[in-house]
Amino acid sequence: MSSATDSARHYEWQYLDLMRRIWEQGDERIDRTGVGTRSIFGAQLRFDLSGGRMPLLTTKRVFWKTATREFLWFLTGDTNIRDLCAQGVQIWTDWPLDKYRKASGDAITREAFSARIVADDAFAREWGDLGPVYGKQWTDWPVYEPAGGGLFRQRPAGVNQVAEVVESLRVNPGSRRHIVEGWNVAEIGQMALPPCHKTYQFHVSGNRLNGLLYQRSCDVALGLPFNLWGGALFLRLLAQQCDLEPGELVWMGGDTHLYLNHAELVEAQLAREPEGDPRLAILRRPDSIFGYRIEDFEVTGYAPQGHLSAPVAV
Template sequence: MKNHVDEAYLELCKHILDEGTAKGDRTGTGTWSTFGYQMRFNLQEGFPLLTTKRTAFRLIATELLWFLKGDTNVRTLIAQNNHIWDEWAFEKWVKSADYRGPDMTNFGHRAAIDNQFNTIYKEQMAIFQEKILQDDTFAQIYGNLGPVYGKQWRSWPDATGGTIDQIKNVIDSIKNNPDSRRHLVTAWNPAEVEDMALPPCHSLFQFYVADGKLSCQLYQRSADVFLGVPFNIASYALLTHLIAKECHLEVGDFVHTLGDAHIYKNHLIQVQEQMSRDARALPQLLLNTDKESIFDYEMADLMIEGYDPHPSIKAPIAV
């Protein structure tokens, strides 16, 4: 079967390189950017884990389960050897009065171009990670990312002082009123954006039921195409599979709508390397059939079968 996932993703990369505009950004790295782009993936044709570079399903899945539990502290992820949120928590620490180590100003950019500084940065990051795991007070202060995705998904504050569980509500809505046009979850809470370590990039998603299948559309306001988008595709595909199973539906399409879709200028060589590779067969997702509720899953309940990608391609993250 043709791999439509890598094909669509690499076409996005080509579109940005051919048609994109050079723009500045808050990280100071610079990007090639385009605005308004959409990809559609038929989830019946395989699980959309890119094959033109290895994409770490374990990291994607543990992050999604973290969101679904309403967790906002990196301690949970670090304990599972998942470090995709570490930089934002680390930044909070090194900018605080409690930090006494070497100057970490602009650490993401400096670590990518200065090997000596990169060694120092890694030493400080290791200290940070150990303190998060061993010191409860430190973890509570510096591991907490603020009201990011998990908080908004599971505990959106309402006008009466209570909270709204958007994930539970959308599952109930799909089960009891499948033709509704209100199967929405939003992470963009204007009242709390400034309190978040990183305002939500994947900010709104909607489900759609037709012909016994569940489809999902994500609106992503800001898309780091090389590092972030492959994770986002697989994460929302996994979420769609989990909710479809609980609602006794098959999976349909995942529609990925991008606002500012950009390639960082220090990712150009990596993107070109990936574009030179041929796609391989998509893997399949296997779920533990004993689990009934989306909230009961653990990493051991999720498995990818038949994944044979090209090697991973490393690139610096812009913080």
């Protein structure tokens, strides 16, 4: 299969080739989590999104509804995990859970912690907030103005980058400034986790909308399948809102790695071959990009191979 022409290859071979390259050739190193990784620097994947196509992996099950719920949560600007936990989405629970366990000495399970976040408003306010992560930066980037005496004050409302990109795509499609940025240097220290999928840029070619997602850090086994879906979904929503056709998603990775304790997952996934042609239909066009609901999305043609799991490095 690896000798087939690019046009004949299943889109997922790009991902598997990247995984194999990292596992066999990556630089082994100690990382922030202490788990250890094999890493390469600088990687690129490209996916055609025309005709409803999405970069949804088939060699293992990717919970696309969970990834979609997370992305819609980003668009709300919320930074507390309470709404996610109420939907059964635990993507972000491990970071506040770890903080709570260290502070309290309570060896509470993740399930019990999540349930308490949902049930107890005061507990959620104290322990469920992640700081100014993705959604805050995307929809309310802080702006400061002179307040006299050499002081500055923060404006009540910041910059809604997503809304500005929608407007710029509509009125000035040839702009080179269709960018949504998550890396706010001044607020990195307040975040539970600095943004990994940090920069999105969009480009209009004719009536086609293309998008580029740059990640400074990428967990290829667990994170990248969700990141690819999220980047493609962002492009699809923008295209619908701006009366454009989905074009190509370009993904670029900085420190692109596999964790050493993901060996079983990696070996199992590399032994599989991709198959199928999943498509995403968006069933409704709301008045705003901020108005989508999980019920608006339908995936067909998706028959993934068995679920593969591995521990998250916190």
